[in-house]
Every structure is written in C-alpha cells, then in structure tokens.
Amino acid sequence: MSNPILQVSGLTMDFGGIRALNKLDLDVHAGEIVALIGPNGAGKTTFFNCVTGIYTPTAGDVLMTRPGDKKPISLKGLKPNYVTQKGLARTFQNIRLFSKMTVLENVMIGRHCRTKAFILGAVLRNASTRREEQQIAEMSYSLLEKVKLADLANELAENLSYGAQRRLEIARALATEPHLLLLDEPAAGMNPQETQALIELIREISSDGQAILLIEHDMKLVMALSDRIYVMDYGKKIAEGNPEQIRTNPEVIKAYLGEDVDA
Amino acid sequence: MFSLKTLRTGVLISLWFVFLTFPLMVIKVDPLERIIQWRWKNALLVGIGTFLIYLVVQYLNYRKEHQPPAKVEDTKDQVSFIHKFIADPIQRKLLFGGLLVIAAIFPFVVSTYQTNIMITALMYVVLGLGLNIVVGMAGLLDLGFVAFYAVGAYSYALLNHHFGLGFWEVLPIGGGLAAIAGILLGFPVLRLRGDYLAIVTLGFGEIIRLVLENWSEFSKGPSGISNISRPGFLGMELSLEGSILYMYYIMIAFMIFTIFVVNRLQDSRLGRAWIALREDEIACQAMGIDKQKTKLAAFSLGAFWAGLMGVIFAAKTTFINPASFTFLESAIILSIVVLGGMGSIVGVIIGALVLILLPEYLRALSEYRMLAFGAILVAMMIFRPQGMIATVRRTYRFQKK
Amino acid sequence: MDYFIELFCSGLSRGAIYALIALGYTMVYGIIGLINFAHGEIYMIGAFTSFIVATVLSILGFPLLAIVALSGVAAAVWASAYGYTIEKIAYKPLRHAPRLSPLISAIGMSIFLQNYVLLAQTSDFLPFPELIPDFEFMEPIAHIVGSSDIVIFITTAVVMAVLTYVIKFTRIGKAMRATAQDRTMAMLVGINVNNIISATFIIGSALAAIGGLLIASHIGQINFYIGFLAGIKAFTAAVLGGIGSIPGAVLGSFILGLTESFATGYVSSDYEDVFAFSLLVLILLFKPSGLLGKAETQKV
Numbered sequence: 001m002s003n004p005i006l007q008v009s010g011l012t013m014d015f016g017g018i019r020a021l022n023k024l025d026l027d028v029h030a031g032e033i034v035a036l037i038g039p040n041g042a043g044k045t046t047f048f049n050c051v052t053g054i055y056t057p058t059a060g061d062v063l064m065t066r067p068g069d070k071k072p073i074s075l076k077g078l079k080p081n082y083v084t085q086k087g088l089a090r091t092f093q094n095i096r097l098f099s100k101m102t103v104l105e106n107v108m109i110g111r112h113c114r115t116k117a118f119i120l121g122a123v124l125r126n127a128s129t130r131r132e133e134q135q136i137a138e139m140s141y142s143l144l145e146k147v148k149l150a151d152l153a154n155e156l157a158e159n160l161s162y163g164a165q166r167r168l169e170i171a172r173a174l175a176t177e178p179h180l181l182l183l184d185e186p187a188a189g190m191n192p193q194e195t196q197a198l199i200e201l202i203r204e205i206s207s208d209g210q211a212i213l214l215i216e217h218d219m220k221l222v223m224a225l226s227d228r229i230y231v232m233d234y235g236k237k238i239a240e241g242n243p244e245q246i247r248t249n250p251e252v253i254k255a256y257l258g259e260d261v262d263a
Numbered sequence: 264m265f266s267l268k269t270l271r272t273g274v275l276i277s278l279w280f281v282f283l284t285f286p287l288m289v290i291k292v293d294p295l296e297r298i299i300q301w302r303w304k305n306a307l308l309v310g311i312g313t314f315l316i317y318l319v320v321q322y323l324n325y326r327k328e329h330q331p332p333a334k335v336e337d338t339k340d341q342v343s344f345i346h347k348f349i350a351d352p353i354q355r356k357l358l359f360g361g362l363l364v365i366a367a368i369f370p371f372v373v374s375t376y377q378t379n380i381m382i383t384a385l386m387y388v389v390l391g392l393g394l395n396i397v398v399g400m401a402g403l404l405d406l407g408f409v410a411f412y413a414v415g416a417y418s419y420a421l422l423n424h425h426f427g428l429g430f431w432e433v434l435p436i437g438g439g440l441a442a443i444a445g446i447l448l449g450f451p452v453l454r455l456r457g458d459y460l461a462i463v464t465l466g467f468g469e470i471i472r473l474v475l476e477n478w479s480e481f482s483k484g485p486s487g488i489s490n491i492s493r494p495g496f497l498g499m500e501l502s503l504e505g506s507i508l509y510m511y512y513i514m515i516a517f518m519i520f521t522i523f524v525v526n527r528l529q530d531s532r533l534g535r536a537w538i539a540l541r542e543d544e545i546a547c548q549a550m551g552i553d554k555q556k557t558k559l560a561a562f563s564l565g566a567f568w569a570g571l572m573g574v575i576f577a578a579k580t581t582f583i584n585p586a587s588f589t590f591l592e593s594a595i596i597l598s599i600v601v602l603g604g605m606g607s608i609v610g611v612i613i614g615a616l617v618l619i620l621l622p623e624y625l626r627a628l629s630e631y632r633m634l635a636f637g638a639i640l641v642a643m644m645i646f647r648p649q650g651m652i653a654t655v656r657r658t659y660r661f662q663k664k
Numbered sequence: 665m666d667y668f669i670e671l672f673c674s675g676l677s678r679g680a681i682y683a684l685i686a687l688g689y690t691m692v693y694g695i696i697g698l699i700n701f702a703h704g705e706i707y708m709i710g711a712f713t714s715f716i717v718a719t720v721l722s723i724l725g726f727p728l729l730a731i732v733a734l735s736g737v738a739a740a741v742w743a744s745a746y747g748y749t750i751e752k753i754a755y756k757p758l759r760h761a762p763r764l765s766p767l768i769s770a771i772g773m774s775i776f777l778q779n780y781v782l783l784a785q786t787s788d789f790l791p792f793p794e795l796i797p798d799f800e801f802m803e804p805i806a807h808i809v810g811s812s813d814i815v816i817f818i819t820t821a822v823v824m825a826v827l828t829y830v831i832k833f834t835r836i837g838k839a840m841r842a843t844a845q846d847r848t849m850a851m852l853v854g855i856n857v858n859n860i861i862s863a864t865f866i867i868g869s870a871l872a873a874i875g876g877l878l879i880a881s882h883i884g885q886i887n888f889y890i891g892f893l894a895g896i897k898a899f900t901a902a903v904l905g906g907i908g909s910i911p912g913a914v915l916g917s918f919i920l921g922l923t924e925s926f927a928t929g930y931v932s933s934d935y936e937d938v939f940a941f942s943l944l945v946l947i948l949l950f951k952p953s954g955l956l957g958k959a960e961t962q963k964v
Contacts, residue, residue, distance in 0.1 A: 052549060084551035096546035098539045102656045109539045113551025115532055119560060122531030123524050129531075136532070141661045154658040176551050283745050286738070287712060287784045292719040294791050299720055305784075404764050406771070451949050458699050458767050459948050462899065466941040469896070473941070477934045590892070594775055601768060634779040640772025644765045645757045 003065035003072055004029045005180050005211050006051070006088070011060035013043075013050050013235075020046045022235040023060065028180060030067065033202070033212045035222045037246075038232035039255060044215045045093055047232070048184055052090050053080040064088065066179050085113045089178035091169040093185045093215075099158035103149055106157050106168055107140035110175025143171040147201060163194040167201065174205070181205070183214040187221050199224050223247070231255065265321065273317045280313040281306050323646070345609050346655045370511050375504050378511050380623050382579060385514040386572055388615040389521050391599040392608065393568030396525065398597065399605035399654075400534060401561035402541025403453070404461040406593050407468030411441040411566040413475065413588040415573020420488040420583050421481075430494035430578050434571060441570020445563035453558040468593060475585040487584025491577050510579055517575070521568065525608055528564075530657045537561050538606070591633065598636040601643050604650025613651060670808045671929040672922065677813040677882070679921025680820035684875030685898035686905070686913040687827065688747075688868030694844040694908040695864050696759070701770035702750055703872060704895015705777035706743050708888065710873025711792075711880040712781060714739035718793050732795050739873040746777075747869025748862055756858075774891075781888040788887065795881040812882045819878060823871065824914065831910065836863055844908070893937060900944040906957020915955060 004027040013021040020043045028034045036044050050057040056077050063072035066087055075083050089110070098106050115136060121129040144150045147167040152160065160168060166186055173181055186202070187195045199221055206212055206225075216222050222229065222243070229246045231239040233255040239246060246252055288305040292298070349355040370378040390412070397405045415437035422428040422436065452463045475482045482488070493506040494513065501509055528534045536557045539547045548554050577583050595618070603614025618636070622629040643650065685707050692700045718735035726734070754773045758766040796812040831837035843850040843860045851857050879894070880886045897920065905916025920940065928936050947954065 054545065054549075080545075080548040081551050081553050084549060089551075090549055092546065092549075096543050096549075098542040098546065100542055100656075101535070101538055102658070104659055105535055105538075105656060109535055109547070109550050109552070112532060112536055117532045119528075119533060119564065122528050122533050125527055125531075133532070137659055138661075141659070150661075153661070154656075156656070172550065279749070283742070283749060284784070286716045286742060287709070287781060290716050290720060291785065292716055292723070294719045294793065297723050299723055402764070404767065452945075455948060455952065457764050459952060461764075461767060462699060463945050463948050466896070466944045470938055470941045470945070473935070473938045477938070591775070594771065597768070597771070630783070631779075634776060634783060637772045637774070637776030637779060641754050641769045641776065642772075644761070644769040644772070645754070648761065648765055 007063040014058045032227045035226040035229045042232040043235040053083040087179035089173035089176040090182040097157040104153040110172045111136040147171040180211045187218040277310045277313040281310045384619040387619045391611040391615045397565035401537040405464045407464035409588045409592040410468040410471040411569035412573040414441040415570030416577040419574040419577040437574035438567045438571040442563045442567035445566025449562040489582040491581045604652045607654035610652035671925045673809045675922035675925030677816040679918035681879045682901045683914045683917035684871045686902040688872045689902040690913040702773040704891035706869045707872040707876045708891030710739040710743035711876030713742045714877040740870040743869040743873030744866040747865040751865040789885045792880040816878045897940045906954030909956045912956035
C-alpha cells in the first residue's frame with residue numbers, strides 16, 4: 001500500500017502549561033473521507049491549526065505524500081501559505097471570507113498560489129497575464145457552479161446567507177487544488193435541509209477522488225460520509241475505526257455522555 | 264421629528280461643551296502685559312454651534328433609522344452615480360475626453376497663480392493614489408508616507424546640487440531610492456500588527472525628518488537646499504511662466520499614468536491579494552498568499568510613488584527644507600484617502616481636489632484647514648467609513664452552462 | 665560624579681513625567697485595545713488650562729499656594745472632561761468597527777485638538793509662571809538637584825501610590841481589571857462597561873494633566889504642539905514596559921527618562937528625539953510585548 005497523503009505522528013502542542021494535543025497519530029489515504037470528532041475543547045481545531053501551519057507544534061511530525069511522490073515531505077513548521085502551496089487547504093469554523101470582495105473574487109483568491117503574475121504583469125497586462133486571468137476566472141466560476149453559487153458570482157460575500165458562505169469557503173479552498181481538503185465544522189449552524197445539501201456536496205467532491213479530513217459535531221453528517229473516524233478527548237486520541245465501530249465504542253460514549261455506560 | 268426630550272438633551276450637551284471649551288475659548292491671557300481678555304462671544308458661539316451640530320446628527324440618525332434596510336438586490340442601486348455613469352463605455356469615453364480637453368486648455372483660461380495651485384492639487388491627487396495602494400487596498404496604515412516623499416525630494420535636491428543631474432535623470436532614481444527605503448523599512452516592520460505598524464511608520468517618518476534637520480553636512484539642516492533646477496524642456500531653459508506651464512502638463516501626464524497603473528493593479532492577481540489581506544490576514548495566508556511579499560509589494564510601490572512626487576515637488580518649488588516633511592503632511596494625504604473612499608480611485612481624486620482646492624479658493628477657510636482635516640478623519644470613520652465614493656468591485660460575465 | 669548624579673536626578677524626574685502620561689496610554693490600551701493617539705493632546709490641554717488659570721489667578725493677586733492648588737485642580741478637571749468627551753465622540757461609536765478605524769479617528773482627534781488650541785489661543789510659545797519655587801533647604805545641593813525635580817518626583821510617587829490603591833482595592837479598580845481581562849464577561853456579571861471605560865479615560869486624563877502642569881512649570885514655556893512629542897515619548901515608555909501593564913508603564917518611563925538624560929548629557933543633545941523614536945521602532949520590532957507585557961495569541 002502506498003504512503004498515506006497525510007501522516008501525523010506524535011503531534012503534541014503545549015500552550016504555556018496546558019497540553020492541548022497529546023501525541024496524536026492520524027492518517028488520511030487517497031480518496032478517503034476521514035472525520036475527527038470529540039467533545040468541545042477536545043483540541044480538534046488546535047489540531048487543524050497545527051497541521052496547517054498557523055501554530056507550530058511542540059513535538060511530533062506532519063508528513064504529506066503527494067500523488068506521484070515517492071518520499072513524504074514534512075509540513076511541520078512551514079508557514080500557512082507554504083502548507084497550502086504544498087497541497088493542503090482548509091475552511092474555518094468561524095467563517096473567514098473576504099467580505100468586501102465578490103463571491104467570485106473570493107474563489108479567485110484561492111487560485112493565487114497556482115498563478116504567477118506580479119506588479120509588471122498587472123501593469124503591462126501582457127498576453128500571458130491575460131490568459132492567466134481568464135483561466136483564473138473560468139476555473140473559479142466552474143467551482144461556483146459546483147457549490148451552486150454561480151448565480152451570485154458578482155455579489156459581495158458578506159451578503160450571502162450563512163449556508164452559502166460555508167459553501168463558498170469550500171469552493172475557495174478547492175480553488176487551491178488541494179491534495180487534501182480540511183473542513184472545520186462545515187455544518188455548524190446549518191438547518192437540516194442545508195446539512196443534507198452539504199452531505200451531497202461533500203459526497204460529490206469526494207467522488208472526484210478528493211481526500212477529505214473533517215471536524216464535525218453533526219453525527220448524522222459524520223456517520224453518513226466518513227470512511228474512518230478518529231475520536232479525541234482532552235487532546236488525546238481515544239478511539240479510531242469505521243462508523244459502526246465508533247458508534248458502539250464504550251470509550252466514545254463515555255467521553256460524549258460523561259458517564260460510565262458499563263456500570 | 265425632534266421630540267422635546269431630544270431638544271433638552273441638545274441643550275444639555277451644548278452647555279457641557281460651553282463648560283468644556285470655557286478656559287481655552289473664553290479666556291485669553293497675556294502673561295507679560297498681565298492682561299486678561301474675556302471673550303464671552305465665543306461661549307455663545309460654541310453653545311449654538313454644538314446645538315446645531317447635534318440637531319444635524321440627530322436628523323441624520325433619524326433618517327437612517329426610518330429608511331428600509333437595503334436588500335441584497337438593492338446593492339447595485341447604491342453604487343454611486345459616477346460609477347454607474349462610467350460603466351457605459353461611450354459615456355466613459357465622452358467623460359474622459361471632455362475632462363482631458365478641459366485639463367489641456369485650463370492653464371490658458373486661468374492665471375499662472377491658479378495653474379500653480381492646480382499643480383499642487385494634482386500632486387496631492389497622485390500622492391493620494393499612491394497612499395491608497397498602501398492604506399486603501401492593502402490596509403496597511405502608513406503614517407510615515409511623507410518620509411518617502413522626503414527621500415525623493417532630497418534625492419533630486421542633492422544630486423542636482425552636487426552633480427548637476429537633471430530632473431528627468433533623477434526622477435527614476437528618486438522613485439527607486441524611495442522604493443528601496445520602503446523595502447528596507449517594510450522588511451522588518453510589516454510583520455507588526457496594524458496599529459503598531461502605524462506607530463512605527465510614524466516614528467520612521469519623524470526620524471527621517473529629525474536626521475535631515477540635524478545632519479547639516481548632508482542636508483544643510485533646517486535652512487534647506489535652494490536653487491534646485493526646474494525641469495528643462497529639450498535642453499532649453501524655460502521662463503518662469505513657461506516652466507509652470509510645462510510642470511502642469513507633466514503633472515497631468517503623471518496623473519493619467521498613475522490612474523492607469525492603479526486601475527490595472529486593482530483588478531489584478533496582486534490587487535485582489537491586497538484586498539484579501541486587508542479583509543482577513545489569516546484566511547489570506549491559508550489561501551496560499553505570501554503575506555510578507557504581498558505587503559512588501561504594496562508598501563514599496565506606494566513609497567515609489569511618493570518618491571517620484573518628491574522629485575517633482577523639489578523641482579516645482581526649487582527649494583526644500585525639512586519643515587515640508589512633517590507628520591501633518593502624512594496626515595493630509597491620509598485625510599484625502601479617507602475622505603475620498605479607501606480603495607476607490609475616483610474617490611481619492613475627488614477627495615484630493617476638494618481638500619486642496621477648497622481652502623485655496625475660500626481664503627476664510629484656510630485658517631481652519633487642519634482643524635477641518637482632523638474633524639474629517641473622525642467624522643468619516645463614524646458616519647461613512649467607506650468614504651464619499653465607495654469602491655466598486657469588478658463584475659465578471661460568464662456564459663451559463 | 666556630581667554631573668552623573670545631576671543627570672540621574674533629571675532622568676528620574678523626566679521618567680516621572682513620562683510615567684504620568686504613559687499610564688493613560690497603557691490603561692486605555694488595556695481596556696479597549698486602542699492606541700489613544702489624542703492622549704498627548706490631553707496632556708497639552710492640561711498644561712494650557714493650568715497656564716490660563718495660574719496666570720489669571722496671579723494677575724488677580726492670589727497667593728502662590730492657592731495658585732498651585734487651583735490650577736492643578738482645574739487642569740485635572742478639564743483634562744478629564746476632554747478625555748471623557750473624546751471617548752464618547754470619537755471612540756465609543758467605533759467599538760465594533762475594524763481595528764484601524766478608531767486609530768484613524770484618534771489621529772483625527774489629535775490633529776483637531778492641536779489646531780483647536782492653536783486657533784483659540786496662539787501658535788506662539790507662552791511663558792509659564794513659575795509654580796515651584798526654589799526651596800531654601802535645597803540650597804546646598806541646588807547645583808545638582810533642582811527643587812522642581814524633587815517636587816515632580818514626590819508628586820508622581822504620591823499619585824502612583826493612590827492609583828495603585830484605587831486599582832488594587834477599590835470597587836471601580838476591580839471592575840477595571842475585570843473589564844480589561846474580558847469585556848463580555850464583565851458585562852455579563854453586571855459591570856457597566858461603558859462607565860468603566862469612561863472612568864479609565866477620566867483617570868488617565870487627570871494623570872496626564874498633572875504631568876502637563878509639572879513639566880510646563882519645570883520647562884517654563886508651552887505651546888500647542890508640545891503634546892505630540894511628549895505623547896510619542898510616553899507611548900514609547902508604555903510599549904517599552906509592555907503596553908497594557910501598569911507597572912510596566914512606570915518601569916518603561918524611568919528607563920526611557922534615564923537613558924535620555926544620560927544620552928543627552930554624555931553623548932549629544934542633537935539627536936535627543938531621534939533616540940526616543942529609534943527606541944520605539946526597535947522595541948516594536950524585537951519585543952512588541954515589552955518588558956512586563958504578555959504576548960498576544962491570535963484566536964483562529
């Protein structure tokens with residue numbers, strides 16, 4: 001079996017005296033949907049921030065093997081923009097769109113690290129820059145079609161509804177052509193219909209072969225989509241397995257319900 | 264519309280301001296002659312003025328509250344008249360052509376004195392557009408913009424004085440040196456958070472000015488450098504009037520060039536990255552944008568423009584000293600950008616023309632110029648942070664699949 | 665050795681003045697996270713008010729002690745009134761605006777106040793009445809330590825002690841500390857946050873006004889522009905000590921005062937102001953959290 005796309009080993013993060021992550025291991029393989037769940041404050045978002053370079057982990061390693069590469073590369077300690085460039089894109093739990101830019105432009109920003117034009121290109125607007133701009137706009141538009149926001153392409157992002165803003169975050173992340181897509185609570189704040197639409201959207205993205213790692217509280221979504229599930233509590237991994245195994249795991253039930261079910 | 268309660272609050276607020284301004288507005292002392300002057304009229308003026316301002320603010324709030332909230336579909340109607348007007352290509356060409364003709368014949372219709380004022384106004388337009396890249400688009404509050412202006416001006420003054428270099432030779436050098444200064448300063452400071460960046464650039468601006476004042480061997484200190492050459496036209500020395508005319512056309516060409524460049528930057532890959540950076544730095548980095556490089560590009564490009572204008576300033580006045588490069592100069596340029604609309608090209612042009620020309624023509628106002636600039640910065644932030652003319656993002660058209 | 669002590673003493677009194685102003689910066693920053701750019705102008709207005717009141721009273725023939733007391737009170741009252749009003753007009757409406765908006769508003773306020781004083785009074789330097797006489801008992805050491813240095817130092821020490829008491833032990837001080845730590849939480853436990861913010865501005869402004877009075881009578885002249893430089897220097901001191909930290913502001917002020925004093929005494933006085941600005945730039949670059957401040961972590 002080939003190397004996993006993402007291989008996290010022994011990831012540890014200390015804030016002052018508090019250990020937010022404790023020797024966490026996690027793999028994601030090509031084409032998989034993996035979910036990371038756990039009670040509030042278990043350290044899930046800290047895990048994302050460590051993987052994407054927003055925090056530098058205290059110990060452990062984050063390795064990525066891109067399709068076609070023989071050897072994995074380490075993402076540990078890289079700045080967030082380099083992590084994205086290497087092929088790892090994320091969305092944010094508390095939506096962070098560029099609110100004064102249009103919906104289309106938000107997605108176009110995602111193309112930034114795959115394109116080149118700089119000051120001279122912008123001013124001279126030569127043939128290659130024009131071609132590049134054309135491609136950026138077209139690809140961004142087709143991504144908007146995928147997340148069903150094409151009609152709103154020229155609206156300001158701040159005018160979108162909540163659910164639409166979450167879908168736009170996904171389109172923006174996809175625009176960076178990631179090998180692995182990280183979704184931070186994509187269904188948070190959505191109503192059941194919106195969640196159902198989101199499940200279908202994630203399935204569609206996954207059917208193109210896109211590997212996905214998601215943090216989520218909505219168990220319906222997690223159980224419907226995930227190939228494998230990791231469960232965290234107090235910064236530690238307490239269980240791992242397929243949805244069926246997790247559903248019946250006493251450790252997990254204990255962590256969520258806060259009582260001993262065996263008794 | 265104004266209830267009795269509102270009016271009563273208004274009176275109380277007015278009385279508070281009369282009390283507040285009492286020592287400074289009413290009493291004036293001459294400690295040498297030992298005379299006390301009581302200016303009771305001022306107290307009355309403050310009271311009435313405060314009351315009127317209060318009523319205006321109440322009225323505006325009242326109107327804002329009683330307007331139906333804008334829906335998503337309505338946002339297009341809020342686009343300013345100017346932007347709607349130039350959206351049509353024929354109208355745009357007509358407008359630009361008309362403005363160009365007016366600009367071309369302007370110096371022949373008015374006096375040399377007024378042409379001179381117009382040159383100053385145009386310089387501020389370009390300075391405003393330059394700072395607009397840094398503050399308006401990239402969201403970096405640069406309070407030391409005037410330092411780069413000084414770098415350009417002193418480059419020309421010194422190179423002209425010591426080596427006899429001409430205007431056109433120094434123009435790119437001055438811009439280049441300012442851009443290099445921008446990179447050298449920007450490299451360490453652009454890591455800083457927004458408000459610290461503002462203070463550091465302010466400090467840098469003051470350091471440059473103080474060094475120019477104290478390092479007499481280099482800059483001739485507070486007395487400054489005089490007899491700087493005006494730009495020559497094809498090797499000819501021009502008369503005073505001729506050179507003012509020439510300067511005017513140089514500035515017109517320069518402004519058009521600047522508008523062209525800034526307009527192209529605005530809708531480019533880099534321009535989008537600047538605006539995204541202004542909106543949310545963390546999301547920006549997560550989208551693969553190199554924060555440092557993008558900020559540095561904005562910062563040094565702004566500095567480059569300030570440097571170019573510095574060279575032009577030195578050539579126009581033929582005399583410079585450190586007093587021309589105080590923090591207030593940075594504040595004026597910032598007021599232009601804030602009044603016009605951060606990120607908006609049309610707004611900055613109108614902002615510069617209003618702020619520079621109005622006090623020139625209404626002499627009575629010129630005394631209150633800086634007072635007004637301060638008030639504008641506060642009032643704009645509170646009532647209309649998007650500026651007179653809000654920026655409009657480009658719309659794209661696609662074929663539906 | 666005498667020269668060294670002389671510089672040391674003038675450095676201490678310089679630092680004491682910076683501390684009075686720096687506290688206003690640091691308290692406001694601690695509570696609403698704003699660099700109150702107009703704070704230097706509050707100090708200037710305090711100095712001007714005390715100048716006007718003191719001159720009027722001396723023309724009317726009041727005794728020196730009454731002049732000192734009344735002009736000090738007037739300076740504190742009016743400066744506080746300005747601080748309170750400025751917060752209500754220029755900062756309160758912007759509490760939820762993007763971070764740079766209140767800063768731009770503060771810069772505008774600062775320019776406005778400078779020009780307001782310039783227009784209402786004069787642009788000339790005005791001679792400030794000598795409020796602190798040369799004490800007789802100081803005679804033997806007068807060539808080393810001036811009487812005003814002593815007065816400045818003692819006044820500052822007393823003011824600091826009172827402030828520490830207020831912040832540590834009174835109800836309002838506790839509410840202030842709570843608000844600085846977590847504004848939302850403070851509101852939830854029933855603290856009137858608006859009042860606390862106003863109180864912070866009032867206290868900070870009164871301290872700056874006392875500083876204004878002391879330094880103006882020490883130097884002997886004032887004009888409308890003195891707030892800019894003093895403001896920047898006090899801000900430097902606050903950042904040096906760690907902005908938001910009250911002991912930090914005091915520590916930073918004394919370090920800045922002493923270094924400035926020694927640098928101008930032993931090196932050169934030409935670059936006195938360049939020194940403060942350079943120090944500011946260097947601290948922000950290498951240790952933006954200052955000596956006693958806490959590093960900020962960004963929430964994602």
